[in-house]
Amino acid sequence: MEKITNQIPKNISISAFLGEKESLRVRLLSQAVSLALFILLWRRMSLYYNNQLLLPTPGSTFTAFIGLFGDPEIWENLLLTLERVLKGFACALLIGAPIGLLMGSSKIAMYMFDPLLGCIRQVPLMAWIPLSIIWFGLGNGPTIFMIALAGIFAVVLNTVAGVRNISPDYYHAARSMGAGTWCIFLRVVLPCALPDILGGARLALGSGWMAVICAEFIATSAGFGFSMVEAQTRMETEKLLALMVLGALVGYTMDKCVCAIGNRLTRWK
Amino acid sequence: MIKLKVDHIRKTFSRNGEEQIVLEDVSFSVDEGRFVSILGPSGCGKTTLLSILAGFQRATGGSITLGDRKVSGPGPDRGFVFQNYALFPWMTVRENVMFPMKRQRIPKDQRERTFARLIGIAQLEGRENFYPKELSGGMKQRTAFIRALAGQPEILLMDEPMGAVDFQMRQKLQEELESLWLKERITVIMVTHDVDEAVYLSDRVIVLSARRGCIMDDSPIDLPRPRDRDDQHYEGHKARLSAQLRMAFRES
Numbered sequence: 001m002e003k004i005t006n007q008i009p010k011n012i013s014i015s016a017f018l019g020e021k022e023s024l025r026v027r028l029l030s031q032a033v034s035l036a037l038f039i040l041l042w043r044r045m046s047l048y049y050n051n052q053l054l055l056p057t058p059g060s061t062f063t064a065f066i067g068l069f070g071d072p073e074i075w076e077n078l079l080l081t082l083e084r085v086l087k088g089f090a091c092a093l094l095i096g097a098p099i100g101l102l103m104g105s106s107k108i109a110m111y112m113f114d115p116l117l118g119c120i121r122q123v124p125l126m127a128w129i130p131l132s133i134i135w136f137g138l139g140n141g142p143t144i145f146m147i148a149l150a151g152i153f154a155v156v157l158n159t160v161a162g163v164r165n166i167s168p169d170y171y172h173a174a175r176s177m178g179a180g181t182w183c184i185f186l187r188v189v190l191p192c193a194l195p196d197i198l199g200g201a202r203l204a205l206g207s208g209w210m211a212v213i214c215a216e217f218i219a220t221s222a223g224f225g226f227s228m229v230e231a232q233t234r235m236e237t238e239k240l241l242a243l244m245v246l247g248a249l250v251g252y253t254m255d256k257c258v259c260a261i262g263n264r265l266t267r268w269k
Numbered sequence: 270m271i272k273l274k275v276d277h278i279r280k281t282f283s284r285n286g287e288e289q290i291v292l293e294d295v296s297f298s299v300d301e302g303r304f305v306s307i308l309g310p311s312g313c314g315k316t317t318l319l320s321i322l323a324g325f326q327r328a329t330g331g332s333i334t335l336g337d338r339k340v341s342g343p344g345p346d347r348g349f350v351f352q353n354y355a356l357f358p359w360m361t362v363r364e365n366v367m368f369p370m371k372r373q374r375i376p377k378d379q380r381e382r383t384f385a386r387l388i389g390i391a392q393l394e395g396r397e398n399f400y401p402k403e404l405s406g407g408m409k410q411r412t413a414f415i416r417a418l419a420g421q422p423e424i425l426l427m428d429e430p431m432g433a434v435d436f437q438m439r440q441k442l443q444e445e446l447e448s449l450w451l452k453e454r455i456t457v458i459m460v461t462h463d464v465d466e467a468v469y470l471s472d473r474v475i476v477l478s479a480r481r482g483c484i485m486d487d488s489p490i491d492l493p494r495p496r497d498r499d500d501q502h503y504e505g506h507k508a509r510l511s512a513q514l515r516m517a518f519r520e521s
Binding site: 173175176178188267269 | 323325342344345349351353355357358359360368369372373400401420
């Protein structure tokens with residue numbers, strides 16, 4: 001799994017010639033253009049196929065989207081799903097980060113965990129669903145398990161990379177100033193690896209959000225994914241599309257929140 | 270009075286079962302309050318020697334005595350200034366400089382007094398809450414220097430502290446470092462490959478040979494401070510050490 005950073009590379013050709021205000025305007029304009037093109041294409045296709053069941057128009061999807069806001073059942077399901085995502089995400093972080101810190105700091109821990117995790121990681125995520133139902137029944141159990149599982153490897157691998165990239169000079173400096181092992185862990189290893197841990201957390205939340213919808217298709221009778229299955233069985237394709245749009249927006253907002261928290265925690269970078 | 274005694278230090282490591290000698294047999298001693306440079310071509314083992322003095326690496330043989338104690342492992346009695354400063358980027362100037370004092374459980378009011386004094390001599394007033402990324406090269410160096418002093422070490426070890434800057438900046442930093450040192454007068458051992466830097470800053474220069482890392486030359490620089498880089502005697506010391514260094518290099 002690749003590491004991601006929270007920085008967007010500056011477009012040199014734009015920022016070199018334009019001021020801050022102009023470059024913001026250019027950015028917003030290009031985003032608006034690409035969105036408009038996408039919607040136009042969608043509209044063209046749906047008019048061409050002329051079948052609301054197959055591909056509803058952007059207009060009817062938008063009406064359905066507005067309709068979602070008046071539907072308390074949707075909100076209940078969305079909140080339930082968000083709760084599951086946060087619980088699963090917390091599990092991934094609270095289990096994954098310590099394992100990663102341990103593997104990054106100790107060779108023995110690395111030898112012990114690395115092959116095991118490397119193998120388990122190769123089991124396709126969806127293949128865990130039947131087993132998780134056997135273990136946890138239906139409802140919250142299997143979904144939270146799936147979210148945690150989807151995210152934990154990203155957290156572990158990023159944390160390991162973060163710890164291993166710490167310059168030996170920092171350890172030497174800390175030791176020569178009289179710091180003990182525990183102090184080095186708290187004051188050097190943890191803050192230094194934090195940006196990478198947060199990068200892993202961001203990936204984990206993203207994959208958790210994807211995993212939960214899939215898990216809810218199968219292993220539960222409530223939740224956001226369940227709402228989608230329901231829309232599909234009732235042949236309300238425009239509602240299904242509206243839910244997909246809502247899902248994308250919620251995921252995007254969560255990602256931005258993690259980024260914002262991360263930037264706040266690593267202002268020194 | 271002798272502050273540091275380096276006694277028959279030897280460092281070897283084995284590569285593919287073959288023993289490689291980094292330092293053959295290095296002995297010297299340094300008087301209290303002296304600024305001593307270890308000059309040598311790259312690969313002569315000078316950084317290894319400094320690492321051994323700091324306790325980051327173990328010597329294969331020999332001993333190091335600081336004051337009246339044998340040295341083994343890193344400790345706050347030896348301050349270290351790293352080539353790229355190794356300031357903790359997640360800590361502010363204040364947190365960086367406070368770090369060694371907190372580790373040694375120096376009482377809070379004494380800590381504050383020392384901090385104020387050090388910030389004063391480094392002319393970093395008003396930058397206490399800056400992160401290292403917000404500092405210029407010179408400010409970083411001064412922060413690294415006072416951080417190393419904050420733990421009240423008996424000796425300061427510096428690994429090419431001007432290694433990462435351009436020529437103009439280098440001279441300016443050397444002058445700043447000298448004025449800081451003149452205010453504190455601590456025993457310093459600095460590793461460098463730059464002849465001008467060694468002559469400008471040191472009371473004494475030890476030249477290491479590239480082959481088998483042993484001492485080729487050990488001589489004082491008895492010029493008044495601050496030194497005039499255009500002075501005839503200054504030039505003379507430079508010419509002599511440059512010739513030594515060329516010879517040291519040719520041996521390899």
